[in-house]
Amino acid sequence: MRSFYMVITDNRNSVLYQSGDPSGRFSFTPSYDGTISICMNDQIQGNRRNLPARAVRLNHIHGTTSSQFSEMARKEKLQPIATELRRIEEEVYAVKDEINFQKTREYTFRDTNESINAKCAWLPIIAVIAMGASTAAQIYYLRTFFQKKKLI
Numbered sequence: 001m002r003s004f005y006m007v008i009t010d011n012r013n014s015v016l017y018q019s020g021d022p023s024g025r026f027s028f029t030p031s032y033d034g035t036i037s038i039c040m041n042d043q044i045q046g047n048r049r050n051l052p053a054r055a056v057r058l059n060h061i062h063g064t065t066s067s068q069f070s071e072m073a074r075k076e077k078l079q080p081i082a083t084e085l086r087r088i089e090e091e092v093y094a095v096k097d098e099i100n101f102q103k104t105r106e107y108t109f110r111d112t113n114e115s116i117n118a119k120c121a122w123l124p125i126i127a128v129i130a131m132g133a134s135t136a137a138q139i140y141y142l143r144t145f146f147q148k149k150k151l152i
Helices: 066-076 080-148
Strands: 002-010 015-019 036-044
Antiparallel strands (some): 002 036
8 A cells, every 4th residue: 555645844844735645736825935845755555566656746836826816806806907917916026026036145145255255365465475484484494504514
């Protein structure tokens, strides 16, 4: 016998979806942004030789789909133009959120880049100081060596 179990949780360990059904479609809407974890468990009990392999296909659709708008239009008894305006409004919000996300990433990358550049700017200075110290040590060593040998 084969059993399938799936749990979808967010980063606060709140269960968003839970099912033992191995097939079907589902959707969920998290209440805030964050990491979504999907855990699938396929357990086989008894004779394992005769069971065929199971393929799992996961299609991820992000954002609002047209079927949700048609359901919303039926529930709220909206005209087609109002439904289209709501869909466009959702797309505008999605684009705005993506732009804000990209700005945040750009700020983070710029700060990281400036930090690394500031650290790398000291590397040639430290290398010159190390070479100068090495040169001074070699000159001191060679001078004392030749003075002991009475060549200078």
